[in-house]
Amino acid sequence: MPAHLTVRRPSPSTVSFSVSNAPTCLTLAAKLAFGIKLATRILLFLFVLFINAAKLCRMSSFAQSKSDALWQDLWSTTIGTLAGRIADTYSWPVVAGLVTVLVFRRGYTEESLLVIRGLGIQTSTSWAMYWSTAATRFIPTTQIQDIVIHEAFQGFEVRFYLAVIVEGEPNAVVVFPSLLPNRRILEEVWRGTRQCLYESKSSPLHN
Structure with missing residues (x-):
């Protein structure tokens, strides 16, 4: 730009x-693109929080919460399964890096x-x-x-x-x-x- x-x-x-x-939001297309970008950032941030919740649930101190029916239903969904796989695969620094790069980066100077x-x-x-x-x-x-x-x-x-x-x-x-x-x-x-x-x-x- x-x-x-x-x-x-x-x-x-x-x-x-x-x-x-x-980017300047003067035209309708530019405003729409800005809205989509903002919504994507918010969804990514929420998904990363979901991954963090999955990592907490896999810790021994949170083992009892996994037996709750509500949690069971939540982790059995497509998003819950994906968050669980990411939580099992990547460490905390990698998840924190996802927050930094995908959510909190300006994208402009x-x-x-x-x-x-x-x-x-x-x-x-x-x-x-x-x-x-x-x-x-x-x-x-x-x-x-x-x-x-x-x-x-x-x-x-x-x-x-x-x-x-x-x-x-x-x-x-x-x-x-x-x-x-x-x-x-x-x-x-x-x-x-x-x-x-x-x-x-x-x-x-x-x-």
Whole structure:
């Protein structure tokens, strides 16, 4: 999914640029696909819980529950039989891995740049899991030497990237390092960032 840009301006001195490759639910087909994906995640999560219940029932401390008629009927169903086989075959780490990969993985990346005039900028990159916190870095205005758009080779492809040159650091800080959005998005972010930081609308574009 191509990366798309969202711009928010909560105040004249603050602007936020968010780039994400999450699918946009604008059409009926996209909304239907999102609904199916969400329902599938919920069903997978419930099935994994069912597998965990099966593993508990196979432990000695839960042996008596297996004699209950309700449990007997439950484990004799197709889903119960499948959950029991998986519980007997795989260990706890494997089942936990199923929860992590199939249920709690985002499936998309989101990166942002927050610009506050007089203070500085903050970059943020979200991790793959829903419960993980984003990796952020704040760069004060006094340490920002320049904000530029560079180009580099990625394999046989030329890619553009937005970079912040920080005083005292040998390497520039790359903004949106995971997604590397196209040049049109980068130019819009570059102009908006410089306008917010320096209140300038006529700065030349760096390549």
